[in-house]
Amino acid sequence: MSGLSEIARGLSAPQGFVVASQAVATPDAIRLVGGVPAAEALPVREFARASAELWQDPAAAIASLQxxxxxxxxxxxxxxxxxxxxxxxxxxxxxxxxxxxxxxxxxxxxxxxxxxxxxxxxxxxxxxxxxxxxxxxxxxxxxxxxxxxxxxxxxxxxxxxxxxxxxxxxxxxxxxxxxxxxxxxxxxxxxxxxxxxxxxxxxxxxxxxxxxxxxxxxxxxxxxxxxxxxxxxxxxxxxxxxxxxxxxxxxxxxxxxxxxxxxxxxxxxxxxxxxxxSDDTWFDGLVRDAAAIYRERAGVLVDALHEHLPGAFEIRAPEGGLFLWARLTDDRLDPADLFRRAAARGVLYQPGQFFAADPDNSSSDRFLRFAYSDRSPDELREAVRRLASAFRSG
Amino acid sequence: MSGLSEIARGLSAPQGFVVASQAVATPDAIRLVGGVPAAEALPVREFARASAELWQDPAAAIASLQxxxxxxxxxxxxxxxxxxxxxxxxxxxxxxxxxxxxxxxxxxxxxxxxxxxxxxxxxxxxxxxxxxxxxxxxxxxxxxxxxxxxxxxxxxxxxxxxxxxxxxxxxxxxxxxxxxxxxxxxxxxxxxxxxxxxxxxxxxxxxxxxxxxxxxxxxxxxxxxxxxxxxxxxxxxxxxxxxxxxxxxxxxxxxxxxxxxxxxxxxxxxxxxxxxxSDDTWFDGLVRDAAAIYRERAGVLVDALHEHLPGAFEIRAPEGGLFLWARLTDDRLDPADLFRRAAARGVLYQPGQFFAADPDNSSSDRFLRFAYSDRSPDELREAVRRLASAFRSG
Structure with a gap:
């Protein structure tokens, strides 16, 4: 069956990290994978209240359905x-x-x-x-x-x-x-x-x-x-x-x-x-609280890497956002091999190669991207212990 | 400033009915214009209940934010x-x-x-x-x-x-x-x-x-x-x-x-x-109740047209949906002129010309589309009275 447009024909299939990793990760793997907000940082109570208000206001409720x-x-x-x-x-x-x-x-x-x-x-x-x-x-x-x-x-x-x-x-x-x-x-x-x-x-x-x-x-x-x-x-x-x-x-x-x-x-x-x-200061407060959670998690991750894998990475402490971009210092290390060993030991991250704009000519494959936002401090520490074990097993 | 893509350059501006009508309609005009659900047919209470349940279930609430x-x-x-x-x-x-x-x-x-x-x-x-x-x-x-x-x-x-x-x-x-x-x-x-x-x-x-x-x-x-x-x-x-x-x-x-x-x-x-x-029969019941509302409104509209404008239109009674497509029987009538007179008397509908797939060769301009779904029976009767007045003023 043919008949797809040029646009549709030009869209590549899902690829890379997710498919590859699912093949090898342990069931209890700690995933430092996606830029996903911490559940604790999301304003469930405020949305519950806003929803109750909306549905109790007949005019606003009807307008929101139109x-x-x-x-x-x-x-x-x-x-x-x-x-x-x-x-x-x-x-x-x-x-x-x-x-x-x-x-x-x-x-x-x-x-x-x-x-x-x-x-x-x-x-x-x-x-x-x-x-x-x-x-x-x-x-x-x-x-x-x-x-x-x-x-x-x-x-x-x-x-x-x-x-x-x-x-x-x-x-x-x-x-x-x-x-x-x-x-x-x-x-x-x-x-x-x-x-x-x-x-x-x-x-x-x-x-x-x-x-x-x-x-x-x-x-x-x-x-x-x-x-x-x-x-x-x-x-x-x-x-x-x-x-x-x-x-x-x-x-x-x-x-x-x-x-x-x-x-x-x-x-x-x-x-x-x-x-x-709802309140002039609410969103700023939400964002401040969220940033505090991510600061703590970034700090835990960086400290754990320094403690368990001293010298293994070139690292800059994050100043915001959800990611740590860490460069492998040992040029002899095969990043694909490290990724497989880490997955087998129950820790997943995004290999840097995934982010190469030019796959044939990129230094990205010497990097690992760790997403720390939706993992607890304990999970982050355990993830780094597993990663250290993967390093030692090489 | 140039630099738009071919796709963007190919998109026509909003046109036709809405702009034209807003220029001439009276402030209290009855709009038989859009295929918009009746407010009475929309399940506000059920969504209120579903919302309350969702936000009170912490796991479901967090999942719905991700x-x-x-x-x-x-x-x-x-x-x-x-x-x-x-x-x-x-x-x-x-x-x-x-x-x-x-x-x-x-x-x-x-x-x-x-x-x-x-x-x-x-x-x-x-x-x-x-x-x-x-x-x-x-x-x-x-x-x-x-x-x-x-x-x-x-x-x-x-x-x-x-x-x-x-x-x-x-x-x-x-x-x-x-x-x-x-x-x-x-x-x-x-x-x-x-x-x-x-x-x-x-x-x-x-x-x-x-x-x-x-x-x-x-x-x-x-x-x-x-x-x-x-x-x-x-x-x-x-x-x-x-x-x-x-x-x-x-x-x-x-x-x-x-x-x-x-x-x-x-x-x-x-x-x-x-x-x-929530319940195997709920949606069918909702749709049945909605259809009953639209059946009543379609009937009121058709009856009013027969009563106030006998012979002016060729009409088929709707069997469903939200629209009546009525053909003008008097070929000497100028539909654009009728539309202006109707708007001036406070009733708006979609001129058939708006729906012509081939504007240069179409019989659509002999039709009027009346959307009856979001107007009450009283509004529909009054709309037809105004339309009859517009006919008489020609």
Missing amino acids: YSAPHGFPGLRAWIANREGVDPDRIVITNGGMHGLTLAVLTLVERDATVAVDDPVFPGFLWALEVATKRVLPVPLDADGLDVEHLARRLAAGERIAAVYTVPDFHNPAQVCLSADRRRALVELADRYGFHVIVDDPYRELRFAGRDQGVRAFHDSDRAVHINTFTKTLGPGWRVGWMVLPGHLVDPVIRLRNRLDVHTGSVTQALVERVVT | YSAPHGFPGLRAWIANREGVDPDRIVITNGGMHGLTLAVLTLVERDATVAVDDPVFPGFLWALEVATKRVLPVPLDADGLDVEHLARRLAAGERIAAVYTVPDFHNPAQVCLSADRRRALVELADRYGFHVIVDDPYRELRFAGRDQGVRAFHDSDRAVHINTFTKTLGPGWRVGWMVLPGHLVDPVIRLRNRLDVHTGSVTQALVERVVT
Whole structure:
């Protein structure tokens, strides 16, 4: 049976980590795998209260069962706009961060165009990008995030791109933040060469050390699409996020999103709007409490690695987000072999190779990504003990 | 500022009815405009109870805040599969009917391919179709739905299509149902010529007279994608629907939907699953009660038209769904002029021209579509009185 469209034919099958790991992991394996919020950090009680209020208010309940505007609930957009420091007209509510990425790709990336991406890169973006293209220009990261100078040299040498994709805050997988200077340089480059900047910022709220590098450079640019989500703060299950769009892109994005699924669910938006607007300080408090949980877990993980595997990794203490990106110091170690031994001993992480933007030419395979967010301190310590046992068994 | 993709450039702006009407309608206008469920037909109490249960169950609450599978909640898929009489593996949960249509279009329709469509047609499908193509082959409808023989002649004459789109039950706007014979003939034609059938069936549950023509022909075909939604029964605000896919299309659709927005919201699915599975007979009862409301309203509308505008329209009494498709009997009447006069007197409907698949060659402009679902009997009677006044003022 044939008859699939070019777009459908271009979408690769699920691959890599999950399938491979399930074949070898022990049943009691500790999974340091996904950027999943800690259950303890999710506001169940507040949603219970908001739900009770909503269903007891006949007018609000009926409204939440009916159609709503494609841009999203006005009160929710206004609340987000106020936090972002932009006009509410520039906010479009999405079904989560991935939805924002795909809306940006379908709107901005011509078929088979080239898109510059972080290397290492969040592989979910490469999958989303396949709806338009598989041509990527990997741009290396350093301690200050995407190497904008490297990109500038490639552009000066004649390379042409439709867009650049980067995670500027607590990069997945590489932890780093894009410096304020580079944020400005990146949008200047976008102006000069006429490409768009797709800014994927789901971890921005989860800072527990260091200094915020700001998003003003993105918001001031006609070339930057800034994508965020409630996934890491209110929970992935809501599938609610937002885009901060330059004015000229609001209509094109709305035209597309209206065709894809009309609007984000009204009940969902009614509940999310209620919890975030219930009290001016509530969301900041939620995020502060969540960040405290992740700070503790990051600290436990780093300390345990230093204690049980001294010198085995080059590590930077995370300043926020959900991931530790650790480089193997022993160049003779086979990372695939280590991964198999670790899985057999009951600990799973994401091998760095999974994040290589250019699989043929990447140093990512010398890294391990540990997601510490949804594991307790005790589980993290036990995971590292198991990993140490895997190292010794080599 | 340029830089939009070909897809984005191909999406037409919102147009037609709404904009035109808002310019002239009176503030107290009665709107017989949208296929919107009656507030009285929506199960607020049941969702209130399901919500209370969900948030009081800590494990279920946390699970509903986390990621879930791209295919949808297993219990919800199983319940739908049982009603549809298919294997649960063939069910994919969507964000409503439009989402199903766009997933089908992006998966099955090659760029700039031709798609055969009902004429008159649900214009939302033409808008969705623009993500792939604007080339349509209009196929007329008669009392038995899409004229499959007409399509067969066009195909025999050399016309080639990627897909055919039809609303088989209580057609929007034309009320009619596709006969069982034509359902079989359509999928046979699809086999012979190698196209897909996109079956859009949101009104199927809302039958209050006549005999169901069945969906087995679609479910037995490798060529048919059957799309339905809870929009008209549980409410549009949920944005939850489903596709019944032939086995070979499940993976391609999942690959695309996973990229577009990962999965339908978990809280949303948890609540919808709870209400529909709470009791084996509950959903049937809900639908029966809703159909009774729509039967009454359809009857009131038809009776009022006969009483106040005898002979002005050719009318068939609806057997289900949300719309009356009434043909003007006086060929000298200017429908645009009538529409303006009606709006000025405080009644709005959708001019038939809005639904023409081929605006240059259509009899749709001789029709008016009245949506009776979300107006009370008193409002419907008053609307017809105003319409009669508009006729007299011509």
